[in-house]
Amino acid sequence: MQGQGWRRRFHGCGHRVTGPREAILTVLGSTDEHLSARDVFLRVQDACPSCGLNTVYRTLELMAQMGLVSKLEFGDGQSRYELSREHGSKPHHHHLVCLRCKSIVDYTDFIKDELDLIRKTEKGLSSKFGFKIADHEILFKGLCPQCQKQG
Amino acid sequence: MQGQGWRRRFHGCGHRVTGPREAILTVLGSTDEHLSARDVFLRVQDACPSCGLNTVYRTLELMAQMGLVSKLEFGDGQSRYELSREHGSKPHHHHLVCLRCKSIVDYTDFIKDELDLIRKTEKGLSSKFGFKIADHEILFKGLCPQCQKQG
DNA sequence: ATTGGTATTGGAAACCACTTCCAATAAGAG
């Protein structure tokens, strides 16, 4: 999480800046992984021992709706979170997930090629359906090398 | 579900063709919606009253791994299913989901424009990571007109 | 600084989508 703009952002929406929120953003800003709520909870204990799992869920959901974090679902039964494109330090990327073992690969290939299409689609959809679009996701699904062998 | 090819497909993988499986495919083939497992379960009662929710889950997961159905996650806490591109009668489409109320819009705009990119990316990823790619998904996230008003 | 209104928090309990277990059933190969 670069900068402190998020504080202003919170206040602007009538939200308060609190210890847990600060700590959660710090955790997300210090990793490249796709953390589950429980993962975040564990790592937050350090900076904010009183923070409950419950608060982590609420905060992540709030931040997802504000567009600060991306909530990802890869089919393994839990949501995963990462700082969203504009707020994180990870390069723009997408995901490749194994249908069987649910393993995940981040890829950054062909990202430039998608720009035009995404921009055009985003514009078209927002004027056609009235949505205010915050983010997009491209997901490829298949079988990883291991799972291919195992039938 | 056009044709009966899926029977052969099942036998080919050492799976049996059963009442519940047949009924579930019929349900999926008769709608344009993104049904949850429970939705499918309810609609299956008609053709196959003995079919349990449990079997619906197992069957949908199996079909997802076979590539017959697409398992979709829109962030509302349950998976949704539709016949996959090659097996369904719905045109190739993608989704637009509201981050707040989780409502879903199907769109078919700019689908042609994506073909090249998808083909190229699919090829690149499968040779780089060894995945056997079965499907792809593009998801736009944002706020629907209603939720924009409500802050 | 102090105060007051209210958003936020934390813990426990509830919820619910989904999975596991296992004995009974039935598909389909021989």
Next chain:
DNA sequence: CTCTTATTGGAAGTGGTTTCCAATACCAAT
């Protein structure tokens, strides 16, 4: 028709996520 074994269904379990509510702590106004 028979035998093997995949599949089923019901009940019980699992675990991620939400709800409830009293206590806490932001922060705007004083």
